[in-house]
Amino acid sequence: MPNVYKFPSLISVLALSAAVALVACSKRQETPSPVRAVRTELVTVGSAGGRHEFAAEVRARTESRLGFRVAGKLVQRRVNLGDTVKAGQVLAQLDPQDLKLAQDVASANQAAAQANYDLNLADYKRARDLHDQGFVSGADLERRTTALKAAQSQLGQARVQTRVQRNQAGYAVLQADMGGVVTSVEAEPGGIVGAGQTIVRVAQDGPRDVVFSVPEDRVSLFREAAGVAGALKVRLWGGDETLFDAKLREVSAAADSSTRTFQVKAELKSGVAKLGQTATVLLDLPKQADVIKLPLSAVFEFQGKSSVWLLDPKTMTVNTQTVQVLHADGNEVVVAGGLHAGQELVTAGAHVLTPGQKVKRYELTERAAAAASAATR
Secondary structure, X not given: OHHHOHHHHHHHHHHHHHHHHHHHHHOOOOOOOOOEEEEEEEOOEEEEOOEEEEXXXXXXXXXXEEEOOOOEEEEEEOOOOOOEEOOOOXXXXXXXXXXXXXXXXXXXXXXXXHHHHHHHHHHHHHHHHHHHHOOOOHHHHHHHHHHHHHHHHHHHHHHHHHHHHHHHHHOOEEEOOOOEEEEEEOOOOOOEEOOOOEEEEEEEOOOEXXXXXXXXXXXXXXXXXXXXXXXXXXXXXXXXXXXXXEEEEEEOOOOOOOOOEEEEEXXXXXXXXXXXXXXXXXXXXXXXXXXXXXXXXXXXEEOOEEEEEEEEOOOOEEEEEEOEEEEEEOOEEEEEEOOOOOOEEEEEOHHHOOOOOEEEEOOOOHHHHHHHHHHOO
């Protein structure tokens, strides 16, 4: 009998232990969020300028696509990529055989028209003399006069056609209109080319432009700033750090369909730039007073808007504040609105914060401060 009561007693003990454990778990409190250490600074009002830089390429002001004015077989090309050409220099030549035959046909037609005109002229003169003597009627003289005018018109047409065919034969030789440099070759000897098809491209001697692209949202700002004398500078790559003056010459009326940028051309006043050379265009923005500049690390995107963390010194908590970013100025951003002088904001550690989170100001230890000071020397 004693063994009968041992088993229920064991069950009671286990049940009681489980109940105690559940009560203990229910009374456990959640772990509080850690207090983050952040760097902060006070908002101050000052002045800001800034500089924009754009990658550019030096190009000729005028670049001609040269081609034959007639179709034919290309038998010779006398220039190659990078060659310097002079005005009147022969660049390429077509097979002139068919063009010369057409010129011969036009010359023969002119000779026939000339003979017909001479015959009608002699006939008219005889009829006129006979008409004066009363042997030929007025109607007959009128018919000969009309035939003479028709023969004269045919002769004029034949002469014009001969000149046209002579010009066509001359078009078998492609010559440079102006001096320059060959920047592209688009046809090889032996191929059949059409009238107007580009054979070579020649960058003409003369003024040079720097060509670059400006973002769509900066076009109006660029136009305004570039209009100030001396605001636009060019630094050529592969050389020293010399800055050359440039003048805004042209801004594309429409954005590029792929990049959504506007092509800009600026006249390079210096003659040291080489064709095709890479350059950097620098645009100094006008100085702006009463603006707020913040470190780049202080600004982040929150719910699709540029924001900063503002510190409440009484509660030592942070909350977001939307700001309007005007433009970048080196490692800082210029803020147009959303802040005022005297506010304290977080400049480092913004990526780990949440609204309402408690923080503490980060303080360097003496050892860390000494190391930071030595690193900046």
